[in-house]
Amino acid sequence: MPIATINPATGQLVESFDALPDGQVDAAIERSVEAFEALCGTTFAERAQWLTAAADLLDADRDDIGRLMTTEMGKTYASAKAEAAKCAAACRFYAANAERFLADEPADASAVGATRAYVRYQPLGPVLAVMPWNFPLWQVMRFAAPALMAGNVGLLKHASNVPQTALYLEKLFRRAGFPVGAFQTLLVGSRSVERILTDPRVRAATLTGSEGAGRAVGRTAGQELKKVVLELGGSDPFVVMPSADLERAAEVATTARCQNNGQSCIAAKRFIVHTDVYDEFAEAFVARMSALRVGDPMSADTDVGPLATEQGRADVEELVRDAVDKGARVLCGGQRPDGDGWWYPPTVVTDLIPEMRMWSEEVFGPVAGLFRAASYTDAIRLANGTSFGLGSNAWTRDPAEQERFATDLDAGSVFINGMTTSFPELPFGGVKNSGHGRELSAQGIREFCNLKTVWVGSGESRGGAGSHSE
Incomplete structure (x- = not known):
């Protein structure tokens, strides 16, 4: 995939970029090591x-950054500006809470024969982020x-269709005052990821993306014995009960x-409705989906913009076509409009069976x-019947049902009577083929830290640490 900004509303090339040669990538990694040494000395x-x-x-x-995101991947301008605001809020959250999240945690010293015992959180070093x-x-x-905030430094390999947003992020942290090299954007293709991750100077990795990409990065990280956090795909259930x-x-x-034009890992995708209220819900849902306005993502009146890539639209079309060919019914949408750009309408499909690709x-x-x-x-069977x-x-x-759903739904998060979303205050991540590890909250900042056990004895000859094996 070329490293380029292509406006998905028109299909027109806006700007293209050359991939960094290996020598420049190596130099960036070396800068990240130097930046880590500098950042470790800060408070x-x-x-x-x-x-x-x-x-x-x-x-x-x-x-400006909202307009750029809309140009690069087609999200509505309103949602792009909201995304920038959410990022600012996350920065302030960690600025306010990181020191508390990473404070030394005391242990029961007397139980381990110490005068003091505690856990200390320390950064790992350069972390590769594949986003x-x-x-x-x-x-x-x-x-x-x-x-x-933990003292790590970042190397960003962003998606090839949002290069200008990726470059903005590097400039943002430098403008804010972070040391040179603390956060760098590497304009490289996916084939460079393995080479970067196997470099001994890179200490860990995080990836948000497809299941296939996660397996590839996880495999390499495993071979290199490096910590990795993976947030992969989702096929989230949205269960509606009679009450x-x-x-x-x-x-x-x-x-x-x-x-986000339907392009979110945590978007609800499978709507599982109790038979007693199925017809009523389906009627209201289809009416609302049909009423959404598809159009220019820069317009304030638009609800749904184009899909981000031509291949992405082709993938969606193929899944719907496969379902219809095998007997599914389309209740609204299902046909792309004529014209330029990568548009696809809000669509509801029913009568799905396991033989259809949309099922899994x-x-x-x-x-x-x-x-x-x-x-x-x-x-619950339908909701959990996915990888x-x-x-x-x-x-x-029903309070009893709420408690049962909180336990029985097999997922990284359960939202009851509300839409799944992410908050800096709550951990975010998945289970099964949706990945492992957590982002956000105190758990997220600790993922790329060395949880160091510290045991301090009196120094007197009375036994203690070292008197027993593992």
Whole structure:
């Protein structure tokens, strides 16, 4: 895939970039090592000052960076500006909380024969971040903000279709005051990832992306014995039970499926509705999906813009076509419009069966699969009957059902009577083929730290550490 900005609303090339040669990549890695040595000598207060400055710059740049994201990947201008604001909030969150999250944690010294015992969190070094295009600022920032506050440094290999956003991020942290090399963008193709990750100067990696990309990076990290965090695909269930507020559920379901033009790992994709309320919910949901406005992503009146890439639209079309060819019904949408750009309408498909690819594969576009569940047990069977386990939604006003869903849904998060989203205050990640490790919250900042055990004895001859084996 070329490293280029191609406007998905028109299909026209805006700007292309040459990939960095190996020599420049090696020089960037060496700069990251030097920057890590410098950053380790700074205080939390200094890093917080720089990260807060980055937040202020994001606020000042919001219109411009929003316009750039819309141009590069087609998200609506309103959602792009909201993404920049969310990144600024995350910077301020970690600036305010990192020192507390990484404070020494005391242990029971007397139980281990010490005068003092504690856990200390220390940064690992240069971390490679392999990031996707769908939230080109946010998915980088949820790694970068905690990593930099912990004292790590970042090497960003961003998606090839958002190169200008990637370059903006490097400039952002430098403008904010971080040392030269603390956060660098590497304009390289996916084939360079293995070479970078196997470099001994690179200590760990994080990847948000497809299952295939995650397997490749995870395999290399495993061979190199390096820590890795993987946030991969999702096919999130959205379960609706008889006690739910159906109008509200249908309203949120529409947003949950079509947010970011339907291109979100944690977008609800499989809508599993109890048979007692299936017809009523389906009618309201289809009406709302049909009413969404597809058009110019820069327009304030637009709900859904184009898909980010031509191949992405082709993939969505193929999944819908496969389902229809095998007996599924399309309740709305399902046909791309004529003209330039990579458009696809909000679509609802029902009568799905396991032989259809939509049953088991993630649809990365504004296409909803609608399922009928005979009971709570049947709803859980359908919800968990996938190789993914990122997010999940359940709609019920029954307190007992709410507790059961919180336990029974096999996912990294369960949102009850609300839309799955990410917050700096809460850990984010998945299980099964959706990956492992966590981003955000205290758990996220600790992922790329050495959890160092410190045992301090009195120095007197009375036994203690070393008197027993493992």
